[in-house]
Amino acid sequence: MFRKYLLLLIVTFSGVSSIFAQDQLLVNAYNRTTTSLNGNWKYIIDPYENGYYNYRYEPFDQQEHPWASAFFLNSKPKSPSDLIEYDFDQMDELNVPGDWNSQKAELLYYEGTVWYKKSFDYTFTKKEHRLFLYFEASNYKTEVYFNGKKLGTHIGGFTPFNFEVTDLVKEKDNFVVVKVDNKRLKEGIPTLNTDWWNYGGLTRDVKLIETGSTFIQDYFIQLNPENNQQIKGYIQLKGDDIEQQKIQLSIPELKINRRLKTDEKGFATFEIPAKKVQYWSDENPYLYQVILETKEEKLKDQIGFRTIRTKGTQILLNDTPVYLRGISIHEESPLRDGRGYSEADAKQLLEWAKELGCNYVRLAHYPHNEHMLRLADQMGILVWEENPVYWTIDWENPSTYQNAENQLAELIARDKNRASVIIWSMANETPNIPARNNFLNKLAQFAKSKDATRLISAALEQKNYKDNPLIRTIDDPFADQVDILSFNEYIGWYDGLPDKCQKITWKIEQNKPVLISEFGAGAKKGLYGDKNTRWTEEFQEDLYVQTLKMIDGIAKIQGISPWILVDFKSPRRVLPVIQDGWNRKGLISNDGQKKKAFYILQDYFKKKANSE
Ligand code: GCB
Numbered sequence: 378m379f380r381k382y383l384l385l386l387i388v389t390f391s392g393v394s395s396i397f398a399q400d401q402l403l404v405n406a407y408n409r410t411t412t413s414l415n416g417n418w419k420y421i422i423d424p425y426e427n428g429y430y431n432y433r434y435e436p437f438d439q440q441e442h443p444w445a446s447a448f449f450l451n452s453k454p455k456s457p458s459d460l461i462e463y464d465f466d467q468m469d470e471l472n473v474p475g476d477w478n479s480q481k482a483e484l485l486y487y488e489g490t491v492w493y494k495k496s497f498d499y500t501f502t503k504k505e506h507r508l509f510l511y512f513e514a515s516n517y518k519t520e521v522y523f524n525g526k527k528l529g530t531h532i533g534g535f536t537p538f539n540f541e542v543t544d545l546v547k548e549k550d551n552f553v554v555v556k557v558d559n560k561r562l563k564e565g566i567p568t569l570n571t572d573w574w575n576y577g578g579l580t581r582d583v584k585l586i587e588t589g590s591t592f593i594q595d596y597f598i599q600l601n602p603e604n605n606q607q608i609k610g611y612i613q614l615k616g617d618d619i620e621q622q623k624i625q626l627s628i629p630e631l632k633i634n635r636r637l638k639t640d641e642k643g644f645a646t647f648e649i650p651a652k653k654v655q656y657w658s659d660e661n662p663y664l665y666q667v668i669l670e671t672k673e674e675k676l677k678d679q680i681g682f683r684t685i686r687t688k689g690t691q692i693l694l695n696d697t698p699v700y701l702r703g704i705s706i707h708e709e710s711p712l713r714d715g716r717g718y719s720e721a722d723a724k725q726l727l728e729w730a731k732e733l734g735c736n737y738v739r740l741a742h743y744p745h746n747e748h749m750l751r752l753a754d755q756m757g758i759l760v761w762e763e764n765p766v767y768w769t770i771d772w773e774n775p776s777t778y779q780n781a782e783n784q785l786a787e788l789i790a791r792d793k794n795r796a797s798v799i800i801w802s803m804a805n806e807t808p809n810i811p812a813r814n815n816f817l818n819k820l821a822q823f824a825k826s827k828d829a830t831r832l833i834s835a836a837l838e839q840k841n842y843k844d845n846p847l848i849r850t851i852d853d854p855f856a857d858q859v860d861i862l863s864f865n866e867y868i869g870w871y872d873g874l875p876d877k878c879q880k881i882t883w884k885i886e887q888n889k890p891v892l893i894s895e896f897g898a899g900a901k902k903g904l905y906g907d908k909n910t911r912w913t914e915e916f917q918e919d920l921y922v923q924t925l926k927m928i929d930g931i932a933k934i935q936g937i938s939p940w941i942l943v944d945f946k947s948p949r950r951v952l953p954v955i956q957d958g959w960n961r962k963g964l965i966s967n968d969g970q971k972k973k974a975f976y977i978l979q980d981y982f983k984k985k986a987n988s989e
Contacts (some may be wrong), residue, residue, distance in 0.1 A: 395528075395529040395530070396529060396530050396531070396532070397529050397530065397531040397538040397539075397540070399783060399786040399787045399790050400594075400595075401539065401594070401615075402537060402538065402539060402594075402595070402787060402790045402791070403509060403511065403539055403586055403588070403592075403594055403595075404594070404595050404596065404790060404791065404794070405596075405676060405678050405794070406511055406513070406537065406539075406584070406586060406747075407747060407751065408676060408677050408678060409586045409587075409588070409676065410502065410586065410587045410588070411511075411584045411585060411586050411587070412499070412584060412585040412587075413582065413583075413584050414473070414495055414497065414510075414553070414583040414584055414585060415472075415473050415474060415582055415583060415584075416472070416473065416495075417470035417471070417472060417473075417495075418470060418471055418472075418473050418493040418494060418495045418579070419465040419466060419468045419469075419470055419493070419494045419495070420468060420469065420470065420471045420477070420491050420492060420493050420494070421448065421463060421465065421468055421491070421492040422483075422484070422487070422489075422490075422491055423448070423489070423490045423491065423492055423556075424487075424489045424490065426489075426490050426558075427446075428446070428447060428448030428449075428463065428490075428492055428556070429447075429448070429490065429520075429556060431444060431446075437449070438520070438522070438527045445459070445460075445461050446461065446462060446463070448463060448465075448492045448554060448556070449520075449522035449525065449527065449554045449556070450525050451465055451494060451525065451552045451554055465492075465494040465554075469481075471491075471493065471578065471579075473493070473495075473578075473579045473583055474513070474579060474580055474581045474582050474583070474718040474719075475578065475579070475580065475715065475716070475718065476516070476576030476577060476578045476580050476715045476716045477491055477576075477577050477578040478574065478576050478577060478578075478715065479576070479713070479714040479715025479716070480715070484577075486948070487559075487577065488559055488560050488561060488575060488577065489558060489559070489560055490556055490557070490558045490560075491556075491557055491577065491578060492554060492555070492556050492557075493553075493554070493555045493557065493578075493579060494552060494553065494554050494555075495552065495553050495583075496550060496551065496552045497551055497552075497553075498548060498549050498550065498551070499546050499547070499548065499551060499585065500548055501587065502587060503589075505589075505590045506543075506587050506588060506589060506590065507541060507543040507587070507588045507589070507590060507592065507616065508541070508542050508543050508546050508585055508586070508587055508588075509539045509540065509541050509542065509585065509586045509587075509588065510523060510528065510539060510540050510541075510542050510553065510583075510585060511537065511538075511539040511583070511584050511585070511586050512531070512537060512538055512539070512579065512581070512582075512583050513537050513581030513582045513583070513718075513746060513747065514534060514535050514536060514537060514580050514581040514744075514746070515531065515534070515555070515557050515578070515579050515580065515581075516534030516535070516557070516559050516575075516576060516577050516578065516580055517532070517533065517534045517557075517558060517559045517560070517561075517562075517565065517577070518530065518531070518532050518557070518558045518559075518560075519531045519532075519538075519555060519556070519557050519558075520555070520556040521540055521553070521554075521555050522553070522554040522555070522556075523540070523542050523545050523546075523551070523552075523553055523554075524545050524546075524547070524551055524552060525552075526545055528540035528541075528542070532780055532783070533566065533765075533780065533783065533784040533787070534559070534580070534743070534765075535743040535744040535745075535765065535784070535788075536744050536784055536787035536788050536791065537581075537747075537787065537791055538787070539586065542585075555579065557577060557578055557579060558577075559575055559576070559577030559578070561575060563771055564770075564771040564774050564776065564777045564780075565770075565777075565780070566764075566765050566766060566770060566777065566780045566781045566784055567742070567743070567765040567766075567767045567768075567770070568767070568768070568769065568770040568771065570768055570769070571742070571767055571768070572947050572949050572950075572960060573707060573742065573945060573946070573947055573960075574709075574945075574946040574947060574948065575948075576715060576716045580716045580718060581718045581746050582718070588616075588674065589616065589671065589672075589673025589674045590616055590617045590618070590673065591614055591615070591616035591617050591618045591619055591622065591643075591671065591672075591673060592614065592615060592616050592671075592673070592674055593612060593613070593614060593624075593669055593671060593674055593676050594613050594614065594615040595611075595612075595613040595790065596610065596611065596612040596613065596669060596794070597610040597611050597793050597794065597828075598610040598626075598667055598678075598680055598794055599680075599682065599793070599794065599796075599830045600651075600654070600656075600682040600683060600684055600830070601648065602684055602685075602686065602829055602830050605654075605656070605684050605695070605696070606650060606651060606652055606654075607648055607649065607650055607651060608628070608633070608647075608648075608649045608651045608654075608682065609647065609648045609649075610646070610647060611644060611645065611646045611647070612624055612626070612637065612639075612644075612645045612647075612669060613643060613644055614639055614643035614644075614645075614671065615643060616643075619639055619641075619642070619643030620639060620640070620641045620642075620643065621638060621639060622638065622639045622643070622671060622672070623636060623637070623638055623671070623672065624636075624637045624638075624639065624645055624669060624670065624671050625637075625668075625669070625670040625671075626647065626649075626667070626668075626669055627667075627668045627670070628651075628665050628666070628667050628668075629666060629668070630665055630666065631651055631653065631654065631665065633649055633651065635647060635649050651682070654682050656682060656683050656684075656695040657681025657682055657683040657754075657796040657797075658683060658694055658695055658699075658757065659694070659699070659736035659737070659757040659758065659759055660757060661757070662681060662754065662755060662756060662757030662796075662797075663681060664679040664680060664681045664754060664755065664796075665679070665680055665681070665682070666678075666679060667679070667680045678794060679754070679755075680794050680796065681754055681795075681796030681797070682796065683695050683796050684696065684830075685799045685830070685831060685832060686832075687832065687860050687861065687889065687890050689888060690888060690889060690890050690891070690932070690933040690935065691890055691935065692832075692861065692890045692935050692936070694759070694799070698935075699736075699759070699935075700935055700936055700985055700989060701736065701737035701759060701892060701935060701936025701937070701938070702734055702735050702736050702737060702936065702937075702982040702985055702986065703735055703736075703737035703738055703739055703759075703761075703892075703936055703937060703938035703939075704730050704733055704735050704738055704739070704938055704939060704941070704942045704964070704978075705738070705739040705741045705894070705895060705938045705939065705940050705941045705942065706726055706730070706738050706739065706740055706741065706745075706941065706942045706943070707741060707742075707941060707943070707945040708740070708743070708745040708746065708749075709943065709945050709946065709967075710722040711725045711726060711729075711943055711965075711967075711969055712725060714946075717745070717746065718746050718748075719748065720748045720752070722748070723745075723746065723748035723749045723752050724748075724752060726749070726942065726943070727749070727752050727753060727756055727758060729942060729943075729965060730758065730942060731756065731758070732979070733942075733964070733975065733978060733979050733982060734978075734979050734981075734982030734983055734985075734986060735758065735982065736757070736758060736759060736986075737758065737759040737760070737761070737936060737938065738753070738758055738759075738760055738761070738938070738942075739761040739763070739802075739894060739938035740760060740761060740762055740763060741763055741805070741941070742763055742765055742767050742805050743763060743764075743765035744762060744763070744764075744765075744784075744787075744788045744791075744792075745762075747791065747792075750762075750792050750795045750797060750798060751795070753795070753797035753798075754795050754796055754797045757797075758797055759797060759799050760795075760797045760798045760799065760800070761799070761800040761802055761834070761894075761938065762788060762792060762798055762800065762801060762802065763802040763805065763836075764781060764784055764785045764788065764801075764802065764803055764804065764820070765784065766781050766803060766804035766805070766807065766816075766817075766820070767804070767805045767806070767807075768805070768806055768807065769807070769808060770807075772810070772812035772813045772815075772816050773812050778816055778819065778820075781816070781820060782819075782820060782823055785801070785803075785820065785823065785824060786823075786827065788801075789801065789824065789827045789828050793827075793828055793830075798831060799831055799832060800831060800832050800833070800834050800861060801824045801828070801831055801832070801833055801834070802833075802834050802835055802836065802863070802894075803817050803820050803821055803824065803833065803834070803835040803859075804817055804820075804835045804836070805835070805836040805865075805894075806836060806837075806838055806865060807835070807837075807855075809838075809852075809853050809854070809855075813855075814854050814855060817835065817855050817858070818855070818858055821833050821835075821855075821858045821859070832860035832861050833858065833859050833860050833861075834859045834860065834861040834862075834863045834892070834894075835855060835859060835863065836863050836864065836865050836894040836895065837851055837853050837855065837856065837862070837863060837864045837865075838851075838853070838864060838865060839851055839864045839865075839866050840852055842884045847880055847881055847882065848881070848882050848883070848884055849866070849868075849881055849882075849883050849884070850883070850884045850885060850886065851864055851885055851886075851887065856887050856889075857887075859889070860889070860890075861889060861890050861891075861892055861935075862885070862887050862889045862890065862891045862892070862933075863891070863892040863893070863894040864891075864892075864893065864894060865893070865894050865895035865896070865940075866893060866895070866896050867895070867896060867897070868881055868896070868924070868927070869896075869898065869920045869923055869924060870896075870897065870898045870899070870920060874909060875898070875908070875916070875919045875920040875922075875923040875924070876919075876923060877923075878920075878923035878924050878926065878927040879923060879926065879927065881927060882930075883930070883931045885931065885933055889933070890933065890935040890936075891931065891933040891934050891935060892934070892935060892936045892937065892938065893928060893934060893936075893937045893938070893939075894938055895938065895939065895940040895941075896920075896924050896937075896939050896940060897917075897920070897939050897940035897941060897962040898916060898917040898920040898921075898962060898974075899911070899912055899917070899955075899956075899960070899961035899962050900912055900913060900914045900916060900917035900918075900961055900962075900972050900973075900974065901913075901914075901954075901955050901961055901966075902914070902944075902966035902968075902970050902972055903970075904955070912955045912961065914972045914973040914974070915973065917962075917972060917973065917974040918972075918973040918974045918977055920974070921939070921974045921977040921978055921981075922977055924939075925977070925978075925981050939964075939978065940962050941960075941962050941963055941964075942963060942964060942965060943963040943964075943965045943966075943967060944959045944960060944961050944962070944963035944965070944966050944967040945959065945960050945963065945967070946958055946959055946960075946967075947959065947960045964978065
C-alpha cells in the first residue's frame, strides 16, 4: 500500500500526470458494489483557468508546492490573515449527472472550464478491498483530483473511465475535485464543427466501485462467430494476486459451470460448448444470467448470444436475413432539456422507436449512455454505435488519431458484451482524401482486432455517377473496408425538392448490404401548409413518402435510419420562430408531439415487418 502511495506522489509531482488507459476500465460497472456520488456538487466557473494555472501559466498540479490558490487543493484559510480567493463550500450547486448548459442560464452557451467539488465519507465493506472512482462520462477534457492529489486526465466526452483511490480514501471528509473543460478543439474528437450542442460537465453517473484486492477488471463472453454452438471469450483479473487464480464461469440455464485458471498475466480464455442456446434476436431478446466467481468476487451480468454476419448483400442475424427498420437518435432527454443520462430518458427514446416499428437504432454521433444499450438488449433493438469522428477532423495529426482510437477502445470495452450492438461505426460524412483514408483504415483494423463479433461501418456520402446528377453512387475507397455500406442522403432537402427522389436512379456497385444511415427534412410541429412549403409537416411527410418510394427501388438496401427521432438542440440552427436553436428534422418535436411523417414511417415499417 505504502509503495503505491509513494508512486502516486512521484507521478503527481513529477509533472507527468497520467492519462487514463482503457485497459484499466472496470467493465460492467452496473452490477458491481457501488456507492453513488450523484447529486449536488459545488462548482466554480473558471473561464481563465485561474484555479489551474499560476500567473506564469504553469499548471499548479505539476508543482511540488502548489500555491493554496490551486482549486484542486480545496483550500480553506487556516488563520484570518490567509489569502485564499475561492471557497467551494460557499458556491452554488450543479446536479450530477447532468450537463451544465441546461441547468444554469449563465452556462447555456458556455465553453470552457468548470470545477466541481463533492465531499463524502466512506467505509469499506471489507478491509482488504480496493476502491475506484468511476465516471460514466464527462465532456470533454477532465482532470481528476482526490483529497488534494491528482489521479489523472481523461479526454473524450462520451466514454467511461476510472481511477483507483484505495490508498487515498479516508473514513471522513474525502473530497473529489474535478476540472471539466468542454472547449472545442480543432484537433479534438469531435472537432470544432458539429451539428449538436456541446454540452459540458459531468454528464453521466459518478460512483465509487469497491472490488476485491484481486478483481475482475474485464471480460468478453460472446458466441463464437465461427461456431454458434460455442461460447468463447476471456476474463482479465487485476490486482495483488492474479497468477494461477481460479475463476468459476457459470451460466446456470445452459448448465455451464466451467472452472478456469489465469495465466501469469491474470488472463484466462475459454471455449465452451453450448448446444441449446436460445439465440438473442430482435424478436426474442433472450438474456442469460452469467456469473463470474473468484475467491473474492462474484460478478453477474445478463448476456445475450447471437451471431451477426453478412453474406453478399444480406445481413444475417443468427443466420437469418434481417432488415433493419431503424431511426437515428441523439442523446437528449425528451423529459427535460439537455443531455440524456437516465434510464427513464433512454426508455422514452427506445419506446418511441418501438412505437415507430423499429427493430434497430442508430445511436448518433457518439457513444450514448449505458442505459441505452442495457435497455436495447432487453427490448430487442439492434444497435449501431458510433465513434465521434465527424465531418472534417485533423486527419494528419497523430494525437488526433490516438484520441479517436482511445475513445473507440473505451466504447468497445464497455459494450462488447451487449448482444444488441451489431455495428461499430467509425465515422460520419468524412471527406474522401488520402489522409482520411489512412486514418479510417487504421481505425477499422483496430476495431476488428478488438472485436470480431460485430460488423464495421461508417456513414459515407453518395455522389453523382460519372458526372450525371441523376444517377447516384458510392465511390469511396473506405467502402472496401466496411462490412456494411452505409451512406447519408438528403435528396429533397439539401438537394432539390422531395419529388426529385423519383428522378434519381442508383448504381451501387459494391456487393455488400447497404444501409441508408440518414435522410430527412425539417418541420416545425404544428406548422401546416402545402407540401412544397419548407418547414411544414406536409413537406416533411412528402419527403418521407418520396424517399421511401425511391428506396424501394434500390435492391441492396437492408435497412434505414432516417434523421431523426426527436428534434435536437444545435447552435447552427438559428432561424427565428422555426428553429430557435433546434434542428427540426425530428419525427417528434422536442416537447414530445409526433409529426405527420412519424405515421408515414410507422406505416412503412409495419408493412416491412409483415412482409419479412
Ligand atoms: C447530416 C449530419 C447530421 C446533421 C444532419 C442535418 O448529414 O450527419 O449530423 O444533423 O445532416 O440535419 O443536416
